[in-house]
Amino acid sequence: MTENPGTNAAVDADALAGRFAQMFAALAGNIERVVRGKREKVELALTCLLAEGHLLVEDVPGVGKTTLARAISASVEAKWARIQFTPDLLPSDITGVSIFNQGTGEFEFHPGPIFANLAVADEINRGSPKTQSALLEVMEERRVTVEGVPHPVPRPFMVMATQNPVDMDGTYPLPEAQLDRFLMRISMGYPDHQAEVALLAGAPTGAVLDQMPPVLSREDLARMIDFAQRLHVAPPLYDYLVRVVAVTREHPDLRLGASPRAGIALLRAARVRAAAAGRSYIVPEDVKALAVPVIAHRLIVTPEAELRGRSGADVVAEALGDVPTPQAAGV
Template sequence: MPVTENRPLPDADAIAARFAQLFGVLAQNIEQVVRGKREKVELALVCLLAEGHLLVEDVPGVGKTTLARAIAASVDAKWTRVQFTPDLLPSDITGVSIFNQAQQTFDFHAGPIFANLVVADEINRGSPKTQSALLEVMEERRVTVEGVPHPVPRPFLVIATQNPVDMDGTYPLPEAQLDRFLMRISMGYPDHRAEVAVLAGAPTGAALDRMPPVASRDDVARMIEFAGRLHVAPPLYDYVVRVVAATRDHRDLRLGASPRASLALLRAGRVRAAAAGRAYLVPEDVKALAVPVIAHRLIVTPEAELRGRTGADVVAEVLAAVPTPQAAGV
């Protein structure tokens, strides 16, 4: 069945063009301090505009926290940073109710989670109990303290960084929490030219302090709204489900991707399409984002792990096996 490219939204092409322009301005601003990582920067922005959460995993010193801070600095919105340590308590993140003796009432004192962008630095150094404090807010965008729900502002994005789990003092993130991250990316080492540019340029901290915001909270809200309404042809819904469902029966996996992965892949694909100046989704949007969106949700069997297989390998195999819908006229 061919993929149609009708655009039901009025002025969709013009809005998509403005979306792509502002997306490029945001990426260029972030690249002032995150050099030579355009692909990673764009994936992080896709995550922001898809209203997801981002997990940045890599060894220390490759710019994980810098990327998170640069995104926060580029958007004129409230942001906070939480440094995860083994003694961090859930109430240190969510907040706590304190008895007001004068009023004879309990007053809620909000924690750092009540911001538009929350940088959770070295999240896997926190205890499992503290990590679980993020489960509700990452999914439902609210915090329940002593039975009372407290909504967080929108847009809301958690940008978490973590070191590899085999490093000292780290705890593995539970599967339920990994599933709540829309994407997991790895920064990787910079190439030679980018690392020379970092050494020759101004100190990163000073550059971050001087970064001007290039988009307002309202700009981001409008971009999120447009991406959420972007046209998707029926065959592409079917394609997304087939790709995700193929992981559930794969011989090398102990746990496949859930329906949350299907929703995440669709949301991210819409943002990527708009960032390219299109008002409609194409199969290439799905393929380009499948690994960062799906791979971290999969659990490889011990036998496959011994053979060196990873979740990314399985996703690549699935993409090669699932038939791709053809565009109209192709």
């Protein structure tokens, strides 16, 4: 019997998607050992990492933002670094500096903490606009240019920034250009009662983090990233995604709609979600599930709409309801 190459390719893709789903579940389960009761947030953070995006976590102190970052890096044998943003932090404190070596007679580059697989920018809105802008190039191009010389950051690479939405004294709001470089914005939220009881009854978080075994190597993670971005997307889904993004640009409650970067980010995240579900193709539900965390923070609501209690998330939800969902778009 003659084999159909197309059928064999589909079977192979399905098998790889199943393996991807197993590895994704193992990662999430390992992280949940220390970040209890936050499975949805853990999966969103991993989706962001595997889509090669950056994550903005907006929440009050003490809900596990830094713990989440440390748990991710420990689970994939990755290097992590924490940068505490303060008003006196300089751009060179993040990117690194070139220092003259008298022995060799040449300048040597000393990399800053941004040269990590997972860089935690803690309280990013406390840094000055000049310091915040030091992240613009590296978040988009995965490299840092110092004195005209580009220095690539390692792969995988993710900036996980945090900001406190309550204490706004002495802060500098992130500009739209900076917000648009974050693939997602999420809020950790407080744990439920049972999760908080388990947290109090368990071992100290620091000790557990130090003992966490790695689930994947960085090479495994890179292969997962490459596989997810090769997932099949049917033409009707491209059209659907563009229509959802376009609705925000015409909405009367918005001063600024979503950029083309938002559509690209949503597609990358949807591919990861599909692979995590064991599928080798995306479906409209993947787009719908991720549209709010990927798009809402990129929108600017008009002052009149804000007075009515409207938010970017409301507009995205409305756009998903207005745009017809394509039928049988998966295969």
